Amino acid sequence: MSEPSEVLRVGLLGCGTVGSAFVELIGAEATTIEARTGLALEVVRAAVRDVNRPRAGLPPGLELTEDAAALVVAPDVDVVVEVIGGLEPARELVLAALAAGKPVVTANKELLATHGGELFAAADDAGVDLLFEAAVAGGIPIVRPMRESLLGEPIRRVMGIMNGTTNYILTRMTEHGDSYATALADAQLLGFAEADPTADVEGHDAAAKLAILATIAFGYEVTAADVAVEGISGVEDTDIEFARRNAMEVKLLAIGELIPGTDGAAEQVAVRVHPALVPATHPLASVRESFNAVFVEGDAVGELMFYGRGAGGAPTASAVLGDVVDAAVNRRKGSSASLGKLAPGRILPPAELASEYYLHLDVADRPGVLAAVAGVFGDHGVSIRSVVQQDHDDGAALVFVTHVARHADIVATVEELSALDVITEVGSVIRLVAETS
Amino acid sequence: MSEPSEVLRVGLLGCGTVGSAFVELIGAEATTIEARTGLALEVVRAAVRDVNRPRAGLPPGLELTEDAAALVVAPDVDVVVEVIGGLEPARELVLAALAAGKPVVTANKELLATHGGELFAAADDAGVDLLFEAAVAGGIPIVRPMRESLLGEPIRRVMGIMNGTTNYILTRMTEHGDSYATALADAQLLGFAEADPTADVEGHDAAAKLAILATIAFGYEVTAADVAVEGISGVEDTDIEFARRNAMEVKLLAIGELIPGTDGAAEQVAVRVHPALVPATHPLASVRESFNAVFVEGDAVGELMFYGRGAGGAPTASAVLGDVVDAAVNRRKGSSASLGKLAPGRILPPAELASEYYLHLDVADRPGVLAAVAGVFGDHGVSIRSVVQQDHDDGAALVFVTHVARHADIVATVEELSALDVITEVGSVIRLVAETS
Numbered sequence: 087m088s089e090p091s092e093v094l095r096v097g098l099l100g101c102g103t104v105g106s107a108f109v110e111l112i113g114a115e116a117t118t119i120e121a122r123t124g125l126a127l128e129v130v131r132a133a134v135r136d137v138n139r140p141r142a143g144l145p146p147g148l149e150l151t152e153d154a155a156a157l158v159v160a161p162d163v164d165v166v167v168e169v170i171g172g173l174e175p176a177r178e179l180v181l182a183a184l185a186a187g188k189p190v191v192t193a194n195k196e197l198l199a200t201h202g203g204e205l206f207a208a209a210d211d212a213g214v215d216l217l218f219e220a221a222v223a224g225g226i227p228i229v230r231p232m233r234e235s236l237l238g239e240p241i242r243r244v245m246g247i248m249n250g251t252t253n254y255i256l257t258r259m260t261e262h263g264d265s266y267a268t269a270l271a272d273a274q275l276l277g278f279a280e281a282d283p284t285a286d287v288e289g290h291d292a293a294a295k296l297a298i299l300a301t302i303a304f305g306y307e308v309t310a311a312d313v314a315v316e317g318i319s320g321v322e323d324t325d326i327e328f329a330r331r332n333a334m335e336v337k338l339l340a341i342g343e344l345i346p347g348t349d350g351a352a353e354q355v356a357v358r359v360h361p362a363l364v365p366a367t368h369p370l371a372s373v374r375e376s377f378n379a380v381f382v383e384g385d386a387v388g389e390l391m392f393y394g395r396g397a398g399g400a401p402t403a404s405a406v407l408g409d410v411v412d413a414a415v416n417r418r419k420g421s422s423a424s425l426g427k428l429a430p431g432r433i434l435p436p437a438e439l440a441s442e443y444y445l446h447l448d449v450a451d452r453p454g455v456l457a458a459v460a461g462v463f464g465d466h467g468v469s470i471r472s473v474v475q476q477d478h479d480d481g482a483a484l485v486f487v488t489h490v491a492r493h494a495d496i497v498a499t500v501e502e503l504s505a506l507d508v509i510t511e512v513g514s515v516i517r518l519v520a521e522t523s
Numbered sequence: 524m525s526e527p528s529e530v531l532r533v534g535l536l537g538c539g540t541v542g543s544a545f546v547e548l549i550g551a552e553a554t555t556i557e558a559r560t561g562l563a564l565e566v567v568r569a570a571v572r573d574v575n576r577p578r579a580g581l582p583p584g585l586e587l588t589e590d591a592a593a594l595v596v597a598p599d600v601d602v603v604v605e606v607i608g609g610l611e612p613a614r615e616l617v618l619a620a621l622a623a624g625k626p627v628v629t630a631n632k633e634l635l636a637t638h639g640g641e642l643f644a645a646a647d648d649a650g651v652d653l654l655f656e657a658a659v660a661g662g663i664p665i666v667r668p669m670r671e672s673l674l675g676e677p678i679r680r681v682m683g684i685m686n687g688t689t690n691y692i693l694t695r696m697t698e699h700g701d702s703y704a705t706a707l708a709d710a711q712l713l714g715f716a717e718a719d720p721t722a723d724v725e726g727h728d729a730a731a732k733l734a735i736l737a738t739i740a741f742g743y744e745v746t747a748a749d750v751a752v753e754g755i756s757g758v759e760d761t762d763i764e765f766a767r768r769n770a771m772e773v774k775l776l777a778i779g780e781l782i783p784g785t786d787g788a789a790e791q792v793a794v795r796v797h798p799a800l801v802p803a804t805h806p807l808a809s810v811r812e813s814f815n816a817v818f819v820e821g822d823a824v825g826e827l828m829f830y831g832r833g834a835g836g837a838p839t840a841s842a843v844l845g846d847v848v849d850a851a852v853n854r855r856k857g858s859s860a861s862l863g864k865l866a867p868g869r870i871l872p873p874a875e876l877a878s879e880y881y882l883h884l885d886v887a888d889r890p891g892v893l894a895a896v897a898g899v900f901g902d903h904g905v906s907i908r909s910v911v912q913q914d915h916d917d918g919a920a921l922v923f924v925t926h927v928a929r930h931a932d933i934v935a936t937v938e939e940l941s942a943l944d945v946i947t948e949v950g951s952v953i954r955l956v957a958e959t960s
Binding site: 111115225235372373377386387390403407408 | 673805827832841845
């Protein structure tokens with residue numbers, strides 16, 4: 087480019103793992119970015135909770151402030167990058183920045199999955215960008231392709247492995263024969279899991295990402311609270327073993343589907359996170375360790391998958407940087423990429439979701455048990471595809487795979503089974519995800 | 524959007540599989556696109572070789588013309604979509620359209636892989652878009668993420684399965700035990716392979732796509748002629764069997780790498796297409812049937828993979844449509860996404876490429892053979908990692924896996940081995956691709 091470079095001044099909210107990785111990345115890549123876009127990027131100031139806390143690895147010239155509210159409206163800030171996380175004060179600060187006409191780039195999935203509708207509307211009103219590639223699946227470019235490349239492509243389904251911690255745990259259980267507890271402890275030791283792993287292992291982190299993806303895929307506001315969530319803490323060694331013997335893998339899947347309305351009814355959004363049995367030949371089955379992958383199905387484009395590191399300072403900072411450049415280019419052009427004002431999605435009640443199911447039951451080993459159990463399935467309209475009986479020392483296990491059944495019918499079946507005196511324990515109940523191609 | 528919609532008039536060059544799928548897709552999605560972007564898309568005219576040839580499935584109103592040269596400069600055409608394929612007249616028509624200030628969207632990989640540098644420079648001079656998402660891997664959004672999301676991210680490597688026909692054939696050989704000839708005949712029967720399959724099975728199609736991806740990944744002009752190419756027609760059943768026993772898959776990989784310059788030397792581009800043994804746990808190993816996938820490795824973002832249908836009318840038309848919308852939006856903003864003027868890449872000579880190798884030799888079953896053969900490897904500085912001897916009726920097979928070796932040294936080794944009288948035949952020589960994570 088022969089024109090003189092335009093200076094773009096970034097105000098940073100938060101300077102933790104992602105924030106400092108972002109500052110470092112800008113330092114390393116400034117020359118390349120300037121050559122390719124004519125933009126000279128500069129972090130002018132970072133707002134932190136305590137300026138006196140010692141921090142390693144920050145560039146010496148970076149000014150720190152505790153006054154985040156002043157930073158987001160400061161005249162010397164062109165773009166605000168929000169990496170503090172959490173709901174408040176992040177929400178207020180982002181709204182204030184947008185109202186002041188500053189484009190905002192955020193990596194905050196919790197914020198978007200809770201207040202996305204309000205924030206997108208505020209960006210639309212202000213006519214500035216609210217970009218969030220880093221909020222879903224870290225460094226994997228998925229938000230932009232869905233918003234731009236697949237524009238005009240009706241998306242029927244997004245489905246993926248959106249949490250690296252749980253995928254790491256399930257990979258350990260599958261490949262090393264670890265128990266859930268051992269694999270979790272291992273993940274904590276390596277820093278892949280938090281001391282309190284609830285948000286990851288119970289599926290809430292994946293639910294927040296799914297809510298954001300469903301919002302951009304289907305064009306309705308979908309929040310984390312809309313997502314039916316089940317985590318992996320109930321996955322047993324026997325389930326992993328069943329999967330292995332049947333050429334499947336146990337994965338924690340986040341699935342969003344647009345259900346067409348019939349007979350004049352409005353279309354509905356079905357969103358859920360739960361463990362699932364995936365055929366070994368499905369591309370999602372090959373996603374190992376802490377990697378993430380998102381499968382997208384469109385009418386014309388067919389099946390797409392986006393794969394990469396879903397978390398970590400450097401990949402997330404890379405996604406933030408891409409958005410910052412984008413916001414700068416749009417700002418120069420006087421345009422913005424708005425999602426507009428979204429109507430809330432009509433959420434299909436979880437009870438209505440249909441799937442094939444795997445059920446593991448511990449039963450007394452005596453005549454007539456199978457008939458009694460099978461009768462309960464039949465009474466609830468659940469059709470059995472296969473059953474295998476495995477004898478062990480103090481009884482037997484019955485492993486059922488059903489044909490497609492409504493979730494409500496499975497719940498009712500399990501409830502009645504639990505009351506049978508021939509049943510020692512109703513173990514895992516896991517959905518099967520069929521091959522899609 | 525409350526403003527009145529802007530009409531965007533598309534001139535279409537070619538109306539074959541992709542062209543007619545594109546016309547159909549615009550018809551189906553016009554309302555959605557207009558609602559989301561304020562653009563009313565309309566195909567005003569399609570240039571074809573023979574307007575009198577009967578065509579099925581075209582909308583009744585679509586005007587056909589044989590005068591492509593007039594179409595690309597016509598005042599009632601805002602954007603030109605080129606889907607005729609081949610080098611000429613495509614090149615001349617695209618240059619004429621760009622010179623007339625019309626943005627061009629092309630799905631023509633051969634054209635870009637041969638004349639990309641000239642065409643990108645012409646677009647840059649004219650200040651209009653030349654977009655080509657559909658030219659690489661059909662409907663998979665890969666060009667835009669690499670150009671935009673990964674801007675400022677130094678890409679070290681792009682590696683992928685870029686040809687669906689060969690992947691289908693290799694999947695049949697692996698999963699059904701078909702021979703190469705049977706699998707090819709099957710692919711031809713199903714329409715996955717052409718009557719003359721040369722461009723696919725000898726790797727030239729993948730080489731063209733790799734040249735385009737290497738150009739945008741590394742910022743140098745790379746042409747199809749720069750790519751060292753080896754196809755799959757020499758892959759034997761025994762190679763597939765070796766892969767299976769060693770938890771690997773045989774895949775036709777296209778690999779582009781940026782080799783840093785040392786001691787002041789300029790950096791070099793290494794580009795090649797060849798069969799490779801991929802560990803079963805690598806995400807590329809799970810890409811089956813006619814699917815494509817591209818693995819991208821960046822400094823900050825780590826490993827990414829983009830997966831989907833690499834060909835077919837509908838997915839390709841979907842990618843073309845995404846680019847048309849993009850070109851329209853850029854045109855409205857008075858901007859364009861230019862690759863600029865690219866310097867030719869310095870290509871690393873294929874002889875210098877280094878890899879681990881698998882070699883299958885048929886030998887006479889008599890004492891001293893192994894020592895003689897191993898000596899030849901040693902003489903050329905090729906270090907052996909493992910060797911397995913398999914006896915069969917009329918001799919034996921020696922299966923070697925080497926440590927990393929220069930291609931030139933392997934070629935010299937094979938040449939000398941071929942001359943040994945104890946060697947019945949030098950069978951397959953296939954590179955190993957190591958696990959990356």
